[in-house]
Amino acid sequence: MSLDLKAASRLMVALDFKTAGDARTLIQRLEGIPCYMKVGMQLYYAAGPDFVRELKDKGYSVFLDLKMHDIPNTVKGGADSITRLGVDMFNVHAAGGVKMMQAAYEGAADAVQEVSGLSLPQIIAVTQLTSTDQATLNNEIGIAGSVEQAVLNYAALAKQAGLQGVVASPLEAQAIKAVCGAGFATVTPGIRPAGSEAGDQSRTLTPGQAIQQGTDYIVVGRPITAAADPREAALHIIEEMNEHV
Numbered sequence: 001m002s003l004d005l006k007a008a009s010r011l012m013v014a015l016d017f018k019t020a021g022d023a024r025t026l027i028q029r030l031e032g033i034p035c036y037m038k039v040g041m042q043l044y045y046a047a048g049p050d051f052v053r054e055l056k057d058k059g060y061s062v063f064l065d066l067k068m069h070d071i072p073n074t075v076k077g078g079a080d081s082i083t084r085l086g087v088d089m090f091n092v093h094a095a096g097g098v099k100m101m102q103a104a105y106e107g108a109a110d111a112v113q114e115v116s117g118l119s120l121p122q123i124i125a126v127t128q129l130t131s132t133d134q135a136t137l138n139n140e141i142g143i144a145g146s147v148e149q150a151v152l153n154y155a156a157l158a159k160q161a162g163l164q165g166v167v168a169s170p171l172e173a174q175a176i177k178a179v180c181g182a183g184f185a186t187v188t189p190g191i192r193p194a195g196s197e198a199g200d201q202s203r204t205l206t207p208g209q210a211i212q213q214g215t216d217y218i219v220v221g222r223p224i225t226a227a228a229d230p231r232e233a234a235l236h237i238i239e240e241m242n243e244h245v
């Protein structure tokens with residue numbers, strides 16, 4: 001197994017666990033791998049801000065994935081509180097609209113102004129969830145047109161609001177860069193190494209394919225967290241990414 005970790009900083013491991021203890025066990029297994037850590041709803045609602053601070057104290061870059069979607073004033077307050085935790089990235093739903101996304105930026109900026117030593121986190125917008133397929137988009141959610149077009153519409157709104165990037169599937173990464181610019185970040189879940197189960201994900205690519213599509217970060221949960229040997233699974237993914245960076 002190669003220990004070349006050059007692509008590791010572009011791997012975000014989704015810590016979707018019930019308890020801080022379970023997450024710590026995984027983190028121990030990944031010791032020495034300089035990946036990003038993503039804290040989502042399950043772990044945050046269970047372990048809260050203390051666990052986020054613990055990850056920062058351990059030196060990890062942290063993506064707090066709480067997908068805020070509310071009226072602008074509420075999102076502004078949420079963004080202020082999230083920014084005070086010192087996270088490196090957080091997200092909101094693009095479907096909340098431009099004013100809501102601008103409010104997220106304002107909340108983060110307020111926190112940075114009030115607390116010395118804080119830096120502005122990257123704020124990104126969720127476009128169409130990677131579990132959504134074409135039929136669900138058109139027939140259930142009621143948005144006409146292709147999934148890619150819906151993703152690009154949301155990405156354009158996020159850019160207009162001044163956000164730094166979007167969450168989308170790696171299948172749309174190239175088109176997002178073409179529309180919003182190379183510097184507009186793409187964070188892509190829906191990653192499935194060859195032979196692994198898609199589960200509830202609909203729009204998927206392998207880690208290598210995703211990097212080839214020009215994505216900035218890949219988000220990987222179960223292919224690592226549910227693997228018999230999570231460390232080996234993570235190193236395999238990084239090795240596959242390395243071939244294309």
Ligand SMILES: O=C(O)c1cc(=O)[nH]c(=O)n1[C@@H]1O[C@H](COP(=O)(O)O)[C@@H](O)[C@H]1O
Binds near residue numbers: 016189
């Ligand atoms: O915002 C996200 O991170 C996200 C957006 C999206 O469209 N799809 C998506 O899967 N995610 C998150 O990415 C992770 C994917 O996990 P796995 O499907 O287990 O690899 C989960 O933590 C999801 O909450």
